[in-house]
Amino acid sequence: GWTGVTQSTPGGTATGPAPGTYEQGIEDYKVLKTKCPATGTVGGTAYAFCNGQWWSYDTPATIAGKMTYAKNQGLGGAFFWETSGDTANGELITAMANGLK
Structure with missing residues (x-):
């Protein structure tokens, strides 16, 4: 994420990184x-x-699109780098698992 941004669409300028938890x-x-x-x-x-x-980030919908791409390309699967940022009920990992069925 970036801070000091004045436009909502991609391609703008920023003054620095946005504050994050870690x-x-x-x-x-x-x-x-x-x-x-x-x-x-x-x-x-x-x-x-x-x-x-x-900010740019994956959502269940964008993950579903990426899993469709992986299946259409005949890829062997997908991976999740780290899961602690997911919701307590696993929205992102569930989207990944459902998208690979």
Whole structure:
């Protein structure tokens, strides 16, 4: 995520990384889904603009699209880098598992 952003669409400028829970510019999906809900999609990834901050992140819908791509390409599967940023009920990992069925 970025801060000091003045436009909601991708391609703008920023003054620096947005504040994150653990590291600047990085935030968990479970936080962003309510703090700064997605307002659009570009390149298969959701983005959001809230209070001068611009974030890009995966949602269950964008993950579903990526799993469709993986299946259509005949890929052997997908992986999740780290799951602690997912919701308590596993929205993202569930989208991945359902998308690979």
